[in-house]
Amino acid sequence: MVTPAAVVCGIGGHVPERVVTNDELSSMLDTSDEWIRTRTGIRTRHVVEPGGSTGDLAVRASEAALRSCGRRAVDAVVLATSTPDRPCPATAPEVASRLGLNAAVAFDVAAVCAGFVYALATTSSMITSGIVDSALVVGADTFSTILAPTDRTTRAIFGDGAGALVLRKGQREERGVLGEFDLGSDGTGVDLITVPAGGSRQRSTGSAPDETETYFTMQGKPVFVEAVKRMSGSVTAVAARQGWGVADVDQFAVHQANARILAAMAENLGVPVERFARNIERVGNTVAASIPLALRDAVDGGSLSAGDRVVLSGFGGGLAWGSVGLVWPDLTPAESEENRAEGIPR
Template sequence: MNTAAVLTGLGTYVPPRVVTNEELSRTMDTSDEWIRTRTGIAQRHWADTGTATSDLAVEAGARALKSAGSADVDLVVLATTTPDHPCPATAPQVASRLGLRTVAAYDVAAVCSGFVYALACAAGAIAAGVAERVLVIGAETYSTILNPDDRTTSVIFGDGAGAVVLRAGDPSEPGALLAHDLGSDGSLKDLIMVPGGGSRQPVTGAAEPGPRPADSYFGMQGKPVFRHAVTRMAESSQAVLDRAGWAAQSVDWFVGHQANVRILHAVADQLGMDKERTVVNLDRVGNTSAASIPLALADAVSDGLLAPGHRVLLSAFGGGVTWGSTALVWPDITTDRDISPKTPRSS
C-alpha cells in the first residue's frame, strides 16, 4: 500500500503591528485607492525591529503542533526567503526552540512557491519512510528586505507565518496530499530577486551606518511576473487536477498564493473555475510569500468557507522562477489561528 502524507494540524501567526494603506501613503507616493485597485490589498502586518523570521515560525509551529494534538515530529521543513542568517539555516533553530530535540531540519528557498515545495519535500520524506510526522512551516519577515522608497514592492508585502503537521497515512483519508506538480525556469531569475548577499554579488557596507546598499533590497518586475504567474499556476494546477482525477468544476476551493487578486481570478478563469471559489485574504495580510497559503487556509476555515470534505487546490508562483501545486480533500481538524479580522472595503 502506498503511504500518503496526511494533513493533521494547522497553525498561523502574524505580528501585531498593522500597517494600513493610509499609513504608507504618508511616506511614499501612493494612496489607498492606488494600492487596492492594483493589488486588492488594504493592510499588511510588519514585524517590529528585532523580530526575526524564526520568531514568527516558532509561534506558528507551536500552534500547528497544538492543532495536531502532538509535538512528536521527525522532521521540520521551513520555507522562507528571509532566513535569520545567510548561514546557518533557520529550521534547526526553530526545531530547537520548539523543544523537538535533535530532529532533522532544513530550509527550502523557493520564494513564494516555498510552502508548496516544502509540502512536496515532506510528502517525499514520508513516502520514503524517512519520517512519520513532519512539521512544515512557511515564515517571512519581508519588511526587512523592502526598499522604503519603492512603492511597487513596499505596498505589497507583509510578514507572517503558517504551519501544518503532516503524518503518514492512507491516500484515501481526508487530508491526504493526492498529487503534486513542481517546476522552475532559471532563465527568468531576474524577475524576482535580491541581487546582493550571495557569492555572485556580495553585499558591501551593509553593516555600516547610513543607508543600506541598494542591492540588499528585494526587487520585482511586476508586469512579466503577473503574466508568467497566471500561465504557470494555471498549467501546474491543471497537471495536479489531471493526476488527482478531478475536473476543475469539482474543486470547492482554489487557494492560490496571495500575491494579487487579479492573478488569482485570472488563474481561476483559465481553469474554467468560478472565481467565487477562490479564497482571498490578501486584503488583510498582503503578500506574505511562503506563508501566504497556510494563512489563507486558516482564514478560510475561520470564515466558514472551508469545511471537511471539500476538495482543495493549492498553487503558487515565486522567484527563481518557481511554481507548484497540490490537491487534497480537507480533513476535520481544529486550526489554531492568529490573524486579523476582515477589513471593511472603503467606499
C-alpha cells in the same frame, strides 16, 4: 506492501501584531489608499517590530499547528523561507530547538512564493519513504526587512507572517492525504524576482554593492503574466492527475500575490473567483506563508470544509512554481497565543 501516505492533521498561523494601513504608507510614500487597493486589492499588512525575525513567526505558527491536533512533538521541521534569520545556518534547526524538538530533522527550503508547496513535496516524500513519521511544514517570511524604504510598489504589496501544517503517516484512503504534485522552474526568469546583492556572485567581486542592490526587486508586468500562466497550467495538471476536472475543485488555495492574479486565474480556468481562498486584503503577500495562512482563514471563515477537493498552488522567484491536490480533512485551526491575546482578526 502498502505504501504509506502523508496526511494533513494540523494547521496554524501567526502574523505580527503591528498593522500597517494603506493610509500609513501614503503618509510616507507617493501613493494612496485608492492606488494600492485598485492595483493589488490590499488594505492592510502586518510587519515585525525591530528585532523580530522569520524564526519568531515560524515558532508561533508551529505552536498553533501542533496545538490544533494535540501534538507536542514531530520528527521533522521543514521551513520554507527566503528571509532566514541568518544567511548561515538554516533557520529551521533553531525553530525546532525552540519548540523542544532538539533531535528533529530540520532544514530550510528556498523557493520564494512557491516554497511552501516545494516543502510539502519534500516532506511528503520523507514520510512515504519511511524517513520520518510526522513533520511540521512551515512557511514564514519577513519581507518587510528586505524592501527598499522608498519603493512604494513593493512596500504596498508585502507583509510578514507564518503558517504551518502538521503531517503524519497515514493511509491513502484517508482525507487529508497529499495527493498528486506538479513542480517546475524556469531559470531564464531569475532576474524578474530577486535581491541582486548578498550572494556569492556579488561577494566574489570584492566590491561593495550599491545600496539599491541589497533590496528586493520585482518586474511586475512580466511576473503577472508568468504567475497566471504557470499556476493555471500547474493547477490544471494536478486536477487531471487527481482524476478531477478543474470544475470539480471546491477550493483553490493559490498564492496571495495580487487580487488581479486571482481574478485572472479564475477567468483562465473558467471557474468562479469565489472558489479562490482570499485573505490578501488583510495580510498582503506573505510569500511562503501565503498558502497556509489562506488555508487557515478559509477553514475559519467556513469556505473550506472537510471533504472539499482542494488544489494548492504557488509561484515565485527562480522562477519556480508548484501545486498539489488533496481532499480536505476535518481540522480546527488554532491561533497563535499572541494573536489570540492581542485580538488580531483572522
